[in-house]
Amino acid sequence: MNRFETIRVLDTKYTYALGVIRAREVKLLTEKRFEELLSSVGVEELISAMHDTDYGEYLRNVGKYEAEKALHAAKIALYNDLEKLIDDFEIMRILRAKYDFHNIKVLLKGKIAEEDFSDKCSTIGSIPVSKLTQIVQEEKYGHLPEYLRVAVEKGIDAYYSNDHNPQRLSFAVDSVMAEMLTSSTESPFIVKYYKFWVDLTNLKTILRLLFLERYQDLVDFALLPGGNIGKDTIKKARIENSDSLEELYRGTIYSSLLEWKDSFSLLEKQSERLLISFLKSVAFEAIGVEPVIAYLLIKENEIRNLRIIFIGIMNGVGEDLIKERLII
């Protein structure tokens, strides 16, 4: 990384990309549009209602059971488009890394179960699934990039030293991912976003562990490192119940979330909303890569919302219940 920080006022590398993004932001689905889509009767009607959106080209001639695949194709195209647009390999590598970690977790669990889980992998990761599958099958982990090699080593170690528990493998890989994402040097915005994400994930994890009465057993493994509220600070707080959480989070941006501590689904929704509002806070930046990254993550959330609508409508779930799950 450059020894000197780029002079912010001259950081115009992404100005072209920003222009494109601003023009595309107009096409983001609004709350009203989501409500219109929600009122569709059946998946066929939903598909035809989406023909004039960004997703129209992916949903053309698609059957009701293929819509999810079409949305995934739109997500792949989104990443590929932005990669071409910002032309910054390092930033894209960080943004794609979460899918690499997901894939390595899936493949390692597949290896443990002696099954081929490669169809459960995401093609958005920076390493092709076929290459990753081959590496895991042949156990040639030295061919992996440093961040994944460390994840594999720690994951396997956690699995074997904890009675062959695949959950520990997941915890270990997630920890390496959190460490990597919160310490990357490519973009302070990405670091800030993921620190925020780690804090929210830890808060939800603590509440779940307390609910399951397994906080003391799993707190060392389940919490992610790298957040604004460090793992050590949380451990030192000696949390015994959800009330003692308020002491820890008092005065932080997360304290308002504790209002929903009795409902995991509402807490999940509110924490996602907090993340989205953080992303939207850079909407007025005239320069820098932040609005481009924010657009990618907001669009990813939009695709997730559409997936919820598709699955909900396909399974006959009520409009209100689906709407409750949407992060708008």
Added chain:
Amino acid sequence: MISGFYLAMLGVAAAVFLAGIGSSIGVQIPSRAAAGVLSEQPDKFGRTFILVVLPSTQGFYGFIAAMFMMMKLGMFGGGMNYDMTIIEGLRFLVAGLPVGIVGLISGIHQGLVSASGVELAAKQPEATMRVVIFAVMVETYAILGFVTSFLMVNAIG
């Protein structure tokens, strides 16, 4: 030995050079944003053009101030005073600085305001003219720099 004449020429060069840099950086910022917007919405050319062009004026102010300084130095009439004293030369050098320095800084910042306007044009085309007014506010200081340089050159005997 430093000649007053060379200091005066340095003043002329500073006016053109600094204001020109401000304009070229200032124009490239909204130009790139406009290219991005036009790749998605080609019909926005008219609305983005005025915002792209605005930061170019600093360069012109610097050039006009330099022309005025050169006329004062007798460059066009063949009456150049090569034996000017250091104090006389310094007057020209200092007179070139307001238009040059203010042009450099205001050009870059006007470019940033214009780039925001170009981005706004993509989302709310009807609001574009409001941002033009904001960009013109930055222009005011470039004009003040130019007028100051003009008066300073004029005051040189």
